[in-house]
Amino acid sequence: xxxxxxxxxxxxxxxxxxxxxxxxxxxxxxxxxxxxxxxxxxxxxxxxxxxxxxxxxxxxxxxxxxxxxxxxxxxxxxxxxxxxxxxxxxxxxxxxxxxxxxxxxxxxxxxxxxxxxxxxxxxxxxxxxxxxxxxxxxxxxxxxxxxxxxxxxxxxxxxxxxxxxxxxxxxxxxxxxxxxxxxxxxxxxxxxxxxxxxxxxxxxxxxx
Amino acid sequence: xxxxxxxxxxxxxxxxxxxxxxxxxxxxxxxxxxxxxxxxxxxxxxxxxxxxxxxxxxxxxxxxxxxxxxxxxxxxxxxxxxxxxxxxxxxxxxxxxxxxxxxxxxxxxxxxxxxxxxxxxxxxxxxxxxxxxxxxxxxxxxxxxxxxxxxxxxxxxxxxxxxxxxxxxxxxxxxxxxxxxxxxxxxxxxxxxxxxxxxxxxxxxxxxxxxxxxxxxxxxxxxxxxxxxxxxxxxxxxxxxxxxxxxxxxxxxxxxxxxxxxxxxxxxxxxxxxxxxxxxxxxxxxxxxxxxxxxxxxxxxxxxxxxxxxxxxxxxxxxxx
Numbered sequence: 001x002x003x004x005x006x007x008x009x010x011x012x013x014x015x016x017x018x019x020x021x022x023x024x025x026x027x028x029x030x031x032x033x034x035x036x037x038x039x040x041x042x043x044x045x046x047x048x049x050x051x052x053x054x055x056x057x058x059x060x061x062x063x064x065x066x067x068x069x070x071x072x073x074x075x076x077x078x079x080x081x082x083x084x085x086x087x088x089x090x091x092x093x094x095x096x097x098x099x100x101x102x103x104x105x106x107x108x109x110x111x112x113x114x115x116x117x118x119x120x121x122x123x124x125x126x127x128x129x130x131x132x133x134x135x136x137x138x139x140x141x142x143x144x145x146x147x148x149x150x151x152x153x154x155x156x157x158x159x160x161x162x163x164x165x166x167x168x169x170x171x172x173x174x175x176x177x178x179x180x181x182x183x184x185x186x187x188x189x190x191x192x193x194x195x196x197x198x199x200x201x202x203x204x205x206x207x208x
Numbered sequence: 209x210x211x212x213x214x215x216x217x218x219x220x221x222x223x224x225x226x227x228x229x230x231x232x233x234x235x236x237x238x239x240x241x242x243x244x245x246x247x248x249x250x251x252x253x254x255x256x257x258x259x260x261x262x263x264x265x266x267x268x269x270x271x272x273x274x275x276x277x278x279x280x281x282x283x284x285x286x287x288x289x290x291x292x293x294x295x296x297x298x299x300x301x302x303x304x305x306x307x308x309x310x311x312x313x314x315x316x317x318x319x320x321x322x323x324x325x326x327x328x329x330x331x332x333x334x335x336x337x338x339x340x341x342x343x344x345x346x347x348x349x350x351x352x353x354x355x356x357x358x359x360x361x362x363x364x365x366x367x368x369x370x371x372x373x374x375x376x377x378x379x380x381x382x383x384x385x386x387x388x389x390x391x392x393x394x395x396x397x398x399x400x401x402x403x404x405x406x407x408x409x410x411x412x413x414x415x416x417x418x419x420x421x422x423x424x425x426x427x428x429x430x431x432x433x434x435x436x437x438x439x440x441x442x443x444x445x446x447x448x449x450x451x452x453x454x455x456x457x458x459x460x461x462x463x464x465x466x467x468x469x470x471x472x473x474x475x476x477x478x479x480x481x482x483x484x485x486x487x488x489x490x491x492x493x494x495x496x497x498x499x500x501x502x503x504x505x506x507x508x509x510x511x512x513x514x515x516x517x518x519x520x521x522x523x524x525x526x527x528x529x
Contacts, residue, residue: 104399104453109303115347115451116301145300179287185402188287 039083040159041075042168042204051090051200055178056193065106067120069094074170074204076156081135084127086154086172088200090120110185117145122200125149133157137172146181150174152200166206173199267430268417270317274436277409278310285402303403303447305343313340313439317432329431333366334359336435340443346450354446358465362442365468366435371475372490373434376426379490380471381418384437385411386495387467391445394464394502399453407444410437438468455512456505464501467494 051067069091076084092112097103107114124139133156141150152174159168175197179187186192283290299305316339320332341359349355372380388411396404414437421427442465449461470493473479479489 105401107453108399108401109301109403109451110399110401113301113451114453116303184287185285188284 039075039077040168041207042073043207044070044072044074044088044202044204045167046071048167048169048203049201051198053199054197055195058191063097065095065097065102067091067094068096070200070202073207074202076168076170078159079129079132079156081127081129084124084135084137086122086124086137086139086170088122088202092118092120111183113144117143120144122150122152127154141176143176144178144181144183148176148180150176157201162205165208167203168206169201169203171199171201173197267428268433270314270433270436273413273417273433274317274410274440275307275310275314277413278406278440279307281406281409282307282402285405302344302346302450306403306406306443306447309340309343309443310436310440312343313337313436313443315339317436317439320432320435329370330367332431332435333370333438334363337362337366337439337442340439341446344443344446346447349446349450357462358442358446361462361465361469362439365442365466366438368469368472368475369434369438370431372471373429373431375490376421376428377487378418378421379487380429380434381414381421383471383491383494384414384468385418386491387498388414388441390495390498390502391441391448391464391467394456394498394505395444395448397454397502397506398448398451398456400448400451403444403447403451407441410440410444441465441468454505454509457508460501460505460508463504464498467498467501470494470497 046069049070051070052064053066054062054064057063067090070088071090072086072088074084074086074088092114093107095103095106095112095114097106106112109116112120120141120143122139122141124137126138128136128138130136130153135154135156137152137154138149139152140147152172154170154172157169157171159166175195177194178184178196179194187194279290279293283293286293293307294311299308313336316336317332320328320336337359341355341362344358345351345355369380388407392404392407392411395407417429421429445461445465448464449456449458452461471490473493474486474489479485
């Protein structure tokens with residue numbers, strides 16, 4: 001009897017304390033969010049991320065290929081450009097066109113030189129909001145041993161609870177001149193286009 | 209990659225040069241067209257070299273024969289001027305150091321000169337590739353051991369190549385035309401087209417000089433050019449091995465690099481005493497070894513390839529640059 005009464009008193013005391021303190025704690029959290037943005041940090045999920053590229057072949061068709069090994073992380077705050085960061089690495093060895101002979105040629109020093117330059121990287125340096133879900137992200141693209149600043153049009157594609165955790169997605173589109181990066185094979189005679197359109201689709205799990 | 213690509217990238221220029229030169233040769237010897245076609249001009253050169261040491265006559269300069277084709281083909285492919293080829297040093301990739309390696313080899317070959325003594329021949333055969341291999345360190349083949357192996361192969365091949373380099377006439381140069389053409393095909397099939405074009409340019413230059421040797425007097429190749437060509441050949445095979453995307457066994461690259469050493473067959477007295485056989489050995493023996501290396505490489509990859517590799521490759525039949 002005495003024990004039951006004591007438990008009730010302590011429960012009421014705790015509830016009262018929580019009721020009194022909760023608004024103050026929430027207020028403090030609100031103050032903190034005003035001071036520093038709530039950034040979501042995501043680690044790229046290589047199963048659901050890839051990079052596509054498109055280049056003109058012999059002045060005729062537009063040829064598509066992809067890189068299967070995309071890794072890295074990205075940081076963002078929903079709907080805001082501030083704090084948005086991308087640090088993406090692509091393994092050049094993972095180039096895949098569906099044709100093994102062409103893959104070998106693309107991995108060779110004629111193109112990506114996978115043995116000399118095993119990775120391509122993109123590190124963002126700034127971002128600007130251009131629409132409700134779109135941004136212009138500026139960053140340094142390092143490819144074939146050359147680093148150039150580029151601007152990528154980035155779209156926030158969504159965020160969802162995947163059961164095991166939350167994931168977010170972005171899609172980036174940009175065009176580069178491969179000759180700017182020292183990749184000149186076939187450019188001179190117009191056999192293979194100089195302008196390469198790149199589409200990078202990213203999905204990343206929110207870091208816990 | 210199909211035969212059309214191999215023809216376009218590698219063989220068309222040497223063959224065009226050779227056919228043109230045979231035509232020129234025929235015009236020069238219009239009184240004996242049959243002998244021109246049958247190659248009696250080559251035989252004449254061979255007989256003379258057996259009976260007379262090649263102490264006289266013009267010799268081809270390595271700068272023209274090795275450095276210019278390499279530099280021009282690199283410059284054209286990279287869309288830069290010849291001056292710019294040498295501006296970026298050290299190059300970010302091992303392939304980019306090839307013109308520097310060839311420059312070093314050519315300088316050493318000129319210093320080495322064309323001394324016909326056995327000692328100077330051996331010294332040159334070691335010094336010329338040594339100068340070049342300082343610059344080369346292909347991916348996965350860095351460090352001392354692979355370079356020493358490549359250097360040893362180059363030295364042995366250079367000694368053998370120099371043993372016939374004093375022969376007047378086109379035979380040694382025609383041998384180089386063939387062996388370089390086979391090497392170019394192997395490098396092309398390994399996936400490195402730019403290097404294949406460099407080797408193709410060397411092949412074309414050898415064919416051109418060979419035809420010159422058949423038509424304008426009887427110039428000799430000289431030890432300097434032989435050592436420089438061997439160095440270029442082994443250096444390209446070394447780079448081809450490092451950048452190989454077709455996973456050819458490394459021993460096939462070593463066999464390819466050693467192909468010029470097969471010229472040693474021509475040094476046997478029984479072969480030397482038969483001019484026709486001697487010329488055939490000089491022209492065909494290195495090419496046969498190179499072809500064996502190529503066949504072995506293709507066979508090895510065919511037996512280990514997966515379905516995607518062994519099936520008909522659409523890239524081979526596509527329109528390519």
